[in-house]
Amino acid sequence: MTSPIMSDAEVRAAVARELPGVRADLERLVRIPGIAFDGFDHSHVERSAEAVAELLRGCDLDVRIVRSGGQPAVIGTRAAPPGAPTVLLYAHHDVQPVGDLSLWESDPFEPVERDGRLYGRGAADDKAGIMAHVAALRAFGDRLPVGVVIFVEGEEEYGSDSLERLLAEHRDALASDVIVIADSANWDVGVPALTTSLRGIVNCFVEVRTLDHAVHSGMFGGAVPDALTTLVRLLATLHDDAGDVAVAGLSAREGATVDYPQDRFRAEAGLVDGVSLIGTGRITDRIWTKPALAVLGIDAPATGEAPNALVPAAKAKLSVRLAPGDDPQRAYAAVREHLTKHAPWGARVAVTLEHDGAPCVIDASGPMFDAARDAFRTAWDGTEPVDIGIGGSIPFIATFQEMFPQAAILVTGVEDPHARAHGPNESLHLGEFARVCAAEALLLAKVAAAAGRGR
Template sequence: MTTPIMSDAELRAAVERELPGVRADLERLVRIPGIAFDGFDHSHVERSAEAVAELLRGCDLDVKIVRRGGQPAVIGRRAAPPGAPTVLMYAHHDVQPVGDLSLWESDPFEPVERDGRLYGRGAADDKAGIMAHIAALRAFGDRLPVGVVLFIEGEEEFGSDSLEQLLAEHREELACDVIVIADSTNWDIGMPALTTSLRGLVNCFVEVRTLDHAVHSGMFGGAVPDALTALARLLATLHDTAGNVAVAGLTGGEGATVDYPEGRFRAEAGLVEGVRLIGTGRITDRIWTKPSLSVLGIDAPATAEAPNALVPAAKAKLSVRLAPGDDPQRAYVAVQKHLTEHAPWGAQVTVTIEHDGDPCVIDATGPVFDAARDAFRTAWDGTAPVDIGIGGSIPFIATFQEMFPRASILVTGVEDPQSRAHGPNESLHLGEFARVCEAEALLLARVAAAAVHLAG
């Protein structure tokens, strides 16, 4: 090493010094409505990529914007000092659509602070992840003790369709010893976490057809099944009476080690009074290590425009979350088989896949994970992180595991149970964000120190 590794006190002071500028840059990113979904203005995704590239250049990284048929990603790189490891730092700059604007308390693309939280689409998921990386780099300045590669994706919320090709094409420049994926959550405010398992995903469409054209509901109703009723009956077969997924062939398990009290879970989910939880077993098993199946939307006439006619066809979008260890292709076949075999009244059923993604399990042992836990404990003033699962999916982690099998993968995040990622009034807890930034800087220092120790 050409310079000594900065002490904890120096790093924490440096992060605190940089936080006002980091927040200002985060707010600038939040103002860019970079939505990669079809039907949105993708020039904003381009603007977002350019803004990220400018931030990385400001950290003395060699930067380029790359794409492979999809939305732009940004790669920034600074070579490692002699003998030091390289850390790949991932986040994404695209965001979810905002949905019903009437449900937002403020403009989703104009960041606003209320009660210690910064509100805005992408404030937590995942532009704060980008800025946590930036904060760590700014804290070190020209004393960065490791090599870094920042990979900031531009279509994560839309399925990461081109990510695997990008990783393959840029594999050599992305080569690393440690991967930090800042796109998850902490267990609670004041309680950091490392994510060690994530569910996989199968999104698909099921269409039910009973007629070749709409017919009068009075003339034919009572003998002819309408497609909406048939679809409703079909969807009802996907769960048993307790609410467990009833599709044969989907795997599930147990093993979560943290307790999730029902009262806290109900409050964080926003369940209205009287609604019961579905499924059986511990809550953490239901949302982390067992499959779930949800109906995300239905194509059918709007009630205000519906004529008195039997609907000939109806379509639903299904989201199937897969337990760690399951296989998306096999799971899709199981869902398709269930739907076609349970077609009511002989209705024609067509199932098509939208996209899928692998679940993953991370072996969170070894010196890098020891370094991470120590960094988190220091940043949270003595509170050790817990290992958690996530019910959501980050399918590309399996791709990282395959492409960089020797790299330790740390899945961290800036969110907390009140962040409401993907929903109205998404927000970032600013106090927790400061700790995340500290933890990442401390982690880089500890990874560098561990490498020196092993080399010695």
Template sequence: MTTPIMSDAELRAAVERELPGVRADLERLVRIPGIAFEGFDHAHVERSAEAVAELLRGCSLDVRIVRSGGQPAVIGTRPAPPGAPTVLLYAHHDVQPVGDLSLWESDPFEPVERDGRLYGRGAADDKAGIMAHVAALRAYGDTLPVGVVLFVEGEEEYGSDSLERLLAEHRDSLAADVIVIADSANWDVGVPALTTSLRGIVNFFVEVRTLQQAVHSGIFGGVVPDALTVLARLLATLHDDAGNVAVEGLSGRAGATVDYPPERFRAEAGVLDGVHLVGTDRITDRLWTKPSLSVLGIDAPATAEAPNALVPQARAKISVRLAPGDDPKQAYEALCAHVEKHVPWGARLDVLLEQGGAPCAIDATGPMFDAARSAFRTAWDGTDPVDIGIGGSIPFIATFQEMFPQAAILVTGVEDPQSRAHGPNESLHLGEFARVCLAETLLLSRVAAVGTGGGSVSKP
């Protein structure tokens, strides 16, 4: 006997009924500073996992806290009614470090509402993703029309080092017909989106050395190259004069279908007046389907403490976002070849890989994607969703694609262009969050109506 599917009107009313409690639980999660980075108190990550597990138990799921050499993840399962598909719902409970506290307008771990937005670290990325899943489950109560697997990771912001092992170890219980990854963004406030491509990532360090130790800049300057100047000249070779990445061997292409007006982009990015945008081609191509390269930090003497001495060594951290279709290993080899070729004046060079992650592209066609677009259109009162790319990286999506090749992967999200994820004053638009909760609830109903024929996974 199949579970009766509730009407859209009934589901809308159920979500509205649950939203106050969902927001209260979201605020409780935001108060937990679960940062998986080295040097932080990981007891808070444990607290965060326990809080998520409690929420899932409250939705009548069978819950386990699991790990594979890394931070705790939470798996909650509820079997499908006879003949119904299973949906895997992904989010992560860890958050980014807060950075400079002086840049926050309020305590990052004390949620505060201002002008219809909820401020706090993780309020958008990605504790709201967790609570969107919980909202849908609470709306259905005992009448859930599909099977669900909730997988809530605990170290996504730190690179998901143990995720592939976790997926392999728990593959049987994670297999699903549809995978919903709630860790992306919508196109704008009032305009929903499905993410269909994400860039990959290669982070690495370059270190240059010219001297055994610092020496007097007056006595030896003018003949001996200092390492900081060497590093600056080397970093300058990574872009051409227009700001395009100038590393041979990195792939890129045109093809984004959504226009991003420069005025809107400048405002959303906070670009200062008079500062030129870099690169050529359409903005969406530069953001989604071409590589980008940024210098994230430099180790060198601080200006307040720098003596009149030639710097013997200097180090930079470089982050490269890879276009969909590129390979992280080949890209790293191309980057190594570039810096080895261009290091000036015979300086000693060391290169060290920090992390690499694959890009992904999703063929967003088929009945499950139609179901998602229908759910979004209803939740946003008739506004059609758009397909977008994301310049950021979620490398494990490629892992999901490889492990569950028959599953339809829907990359959704709660963020909007003003959410400032990873930055100071991260926030969640509460009106959009309500629509996201409704959209996911409607999605489960529509997936149930499609059944298992829309991309069924064979259980390993």
């Protein structure tokens, strides 16, 4: 006979018992600089995959390290008890580059606790997601009420180029009734959330050329347009005077009705005093369900090295976030047409795609979503969870939806508005992490109970 499902109190006590070891293992993961971007030492990504595999073997899972032309992913499986559902638990073990080290208050790969937060690259995004899965498995031990498949990706931050191939190659092993993607955020410290929509993404480069070589700025300036000035004028056409994206053909829709006070939003964004917000409509619409466009970088002479010469060519990297329901290929075509059409002074404009990803909308109704909300409510001591959108992109969710159309997809996360994922001084709120771990373990028990009631 299988053991009865653990009570909520038993689950929470078991998670609390495991938390010290979970935190120690999280810190060990944070110390591994597993960056999948070109130009970095990918042996650290290999080390990271091995460390994750070791953690999963310690939970009595059958574990494989797999790849399909990209960085290593880890798959761990444990069969379901008779009649119980199978839950796929997703996270990723690679991290973002650290950027300017001078902006970090401590070594990004040496975890440090300050004021109840654990600082370090990947502490929140997404090594805490991995450890939330591990915490739930350790809490149940040999009383796990569901089957589990853990899929830990190794190049999510670099675009997940090999993910679709991996999913196709291991589709049978990954088949599941519920998919938990632990790579999002909660609404606030103390307020849990389910993510029900995410924007898509189109990253591209635009290069402007006005000359075949640099020329003297005094001898030719005033008649010959330099490429950098031309590029700046072109980039300025991408927004209207209110700050809304001015590219024709991009979709927009209304978002959730969650109230996001402007003073809270400004504080969480770190907006400098006196700087206005851009765009129109509710803040949640602007950041969740309307397109956004940002210039991420420009290739041009550095100010300290720039000669008195007209620049012949300049290049910018653009990031376009797409509203849920938009199509990345159609959106890229619209951006390319806009940039070509608005070329100042007849400059040559070349636009090239770096990568794209589909947005998604999740119908968060049904017994498994009810189980998730119940788990959150219990872990947060009665606080009601909210449904939110996310302005960021997790394009592979659309792939999961297509490949496993019958599975309920629950997008959860460990981040909060102060986590600073992708930026300097990334951190994890340790109190919220404890609640996330409890919520995931409770979720597994409640999914098993819900499935049992449905039989």
